[in-house]
Amino acid sequence: MTTRELGRTGVRISPIGLGSAQFSGGGAGTFWPALPQSQVDAIVKAALDGGITWFDSAEMYGKGASERSLSAALTRAGTEPGGVTVSTKWSPFGRTARSVERTIGERIANLAPFPVDLHQIHAPYGSLSSIRTQVRAMAHLVEAGKIRSVGVSNFSARQMETAHQELARHGIPLASNQVQISLLHRKIETNGVLETARRLGVTLIAYVPLRSGMLTGKLHADRALVAQLPRQRRLLTGISDKSLDRTTPLIEELRAIADAHGATVGQVALAWLITYYGDTVVATPGASKPYHAEEAAGAMKITLSDEETRRLAELSTEVSR
Template sequence: MLTMDQRKLGASELVVPALGTDVASWGDKQAGYGTSHTREDILQTYRLCLDTGLTFFDTAEPYPASERLLGECLKVDHRPILIASKFAPPLTRFSRKRSLLDALDQSLARLEIKQIDLYQIHWPSPRLKVEELMDVLAEAVHAGKIRAVGVSNYSAPLLRQAHARLAQHEIALASNQVRYNLLHRYPETNGVLDACRELQVALIAYNPLEKGILTGKYRSQETSAPRQLNIFHRLDPFGDTRGSTPAVKRLLSPPRVLQRERLEPLFVVLEEIARTRKKTSAQVALNWLLMKDECVIPIPGAKNARQARENAGALGWQLTEEEHGRISQAEIASR
């Protein structure tokens, strides 16, 4: 029987915590590894995650250092965990569907395990058909190298294609990992959330705190958002707003999520509810996302024990419908 803090990974046999941990930044020097956090910090983070029931970790083969560190943690602390990784299809004409199996073997070697719980396609391939990739993933399932199949950054139509192809192999599509948070609600309007509900596919929400913006860390005039964050929002990878906003306008005007005066009323509401609940604004924002639908599984990052502890504090309680509605309306008013 599931508890309130557990979720089914779609129609697969896997049951995971309602909140996972994104470990892509582990070992990433650009994210501060070796300066702001060390291998020992990562091990402490890992142990604290397990102590608080956060046993679901998400990484990917483009982040080999992350996979190695996660494997090292698993060797030091032998408690059982669930691991998700991803295959990043090459973006060149040299793409081969068999390269997925090579990448999978390399991930297994870095993690030092024999089977990955959830293996996902990192993004749609411009060269390889959805059906080709699903066929190879099915082969990996039957070979015992992965337990469940997922995709990432897939639109609703691509999600349906993947689901239908896997069904021919009698395999359920377990998940679609997309960017989803209080400031980035496109899965609610672009058909992705509806398709996940209909097909019994888990929606794994990456960037659930919008790269730290929803923690309030850039709320002060004294704290500027890093340049790469500004560029990320202006370029809008994976095209959620490209259809409605001309490229020149996106590049020349500051994104809404970095306009303090527009977001301040939303932060006031988050702060008021957080104070009443004896929580942080980040925990309130994560709980808001958890309450959107039982198929949603946010995966905030954590590079130190403090962040892991704060993430865990989003579980074990629920916003009221009135509180949830206030937050939703405050976000809509900021657009």
């Protein structure tokens, strides 16, 4: 299985990882129902069997519930500490940077016996401290040997520069910036984030890479499924009959390519994401069922042609106007 370097850290990860917000015990808003641990175990096992070697969590996913559930599943699958890469995030909301160091013990305990390979600042807003102060606190954790690398999430190009500069004072590279990227969300190409990431050697981690299900084609094929989605999810992701109509040409092209490769629509959408931007972009789709993780892992085995990649990019631009 081909791996990619996480920024310039020396940490190697699979191009597709597994996001674990769904393991939050129903605590991450109303997006996901609570999953029994047995189902989480099956999801993580399917990911591992498919070649996924990297798992992403966060403090605010169920106030640590996702971290604990992920650790338990990895342990039950027979995974040894160091055998996979594990990342998590510190929540800045209403806190000062002091809590970065105060709460690391909880992150370590929740994920034990797996080390924190990547610790990220979950957002560039909400904290009572400056970005530089937050990043400095993260650097202290690296220097203390409590985490392996530092990343950020939802940072702009300028904010990435600030984080990079502060970490450089400690001789530490900025590993990553976790932002929304998909065939239906390509703002990194115009807001400076992609250019800055490439210049600084920072990996961009794409979250909601399937646009909350819109890029699987299932909602287009059966619109009755839309009404079954939680209202908050529909509102925040813009899933509606109008958006489904607008994106149908892209889904039809994805389906044609998927048929040619013996793959699913979602797999081709993920394969495009980790192909079009080169090694700069990796993705963390979530999974609430084992076959979701199996499909995500299978995307790493798809090799799109230059023509297929270009055509999807063109259609993506057209339907996003």
